[in-house]
Amino acid sequence: MSYKDIQTNASTKALEEFRTYTQDKDTPDRVVEHYRDMRTYQTVEFYERMEKKYSFENGTYRKLMTIEEAFVELENYVDASDPDLDLPNLLHLLQTAEGIRKAQHPDWLQLTGLLHDMGKIMFLWGDANDGQDGYSPNGKQWALGGDTFVVGCRIPDDAVVFPEFNTLNPDMHDARYNTTCGMYELHCGLDALKFAWGHDEYMYRMLVANNCKLPREALDMIRYHSAYPWHDKGAYTHLMKEEDKERMKWVQLFNKFDLYTKDGENELRGEKMKELWPYYQGLLEKYGLSGKLKW
DSSP: OHHHSSSOOOSSSOOOGGOOSSSSSTSSSHHHHHHHHHHHHHHHHHHHHHHTOHHHOOOOGGEEHHHHHHHHHHTTOOOOOOOOSSOOOOHHHHHOOOOHHTTOOHHHHHHHHHHTTTGGGGGOOOOOGGTTOOSSTTTTTTTTTSOOOOSSSSSOTTTSSGGGGGGGGGGHHHHHSSEEEEEEEETOGGGEEEESSEEEEHHHHHHHHHHHOOOOOEEEEEEEETTTTHHHTTTTTOOOOOHHHHHHHHHHHHHHHHHTTTOEEEEEOOOHHHHHHHHHHHHHHTTOSOOOOEO
């Protein structure tokens, strides 16, 4: 499969209409507030605290659920950080998966589209203090979704949305973390970096803990798809290994579907969703994700 020249043909919106982030009347207040909070509270200390809270070590988990049961939990969750989508995440996941399927990409990539945002299930165990309130209509969700940046080194002004909020981050006033490399070594590699905690990192860890059979490319897509400063703006190249360049291309392929299938007119509600499920249930079984899973 080539990651070049893919076509999605899934959205009726023009490409320039997506990912518009500015502090003006066209950007919802909830989005501006989300990124202000995210830049303020996403620190090394917070990442390490969430890493412990959501650990899967020694068989630890918070709940046993099937993927279908987790979908039910996510039905009423709408992403407060996304200016492109005012639909439940379940519909976006199906839109992404179906866009990939229509483009005739491999079934593991289709399943990746279905699963990629399911880490937002953390809202079941989170609260507003941790930026994981998915129950309130205007709940704090700064540790569930949004563009992720690397904590533990300088936040790049030229690669993040709302760079004016960077100075709000306590780590940017800590000599251990506010330099170009911060706490990292040059070319330490992608997997050594701690990206702001969110659904991406949690879902990656959940899939690994459940011994899924998805390939590394799929796990990278899930773990790094929100890392726009990296895969879209080219930040952190000084921290990458040579092999990470190839990995980035796979994430970029996936994100064309993740972004450009977001469309309120592209609906898959009701009976259509029921018709699709047996197909994806078969993929879950194929890749070791059927039955009760650790969450």
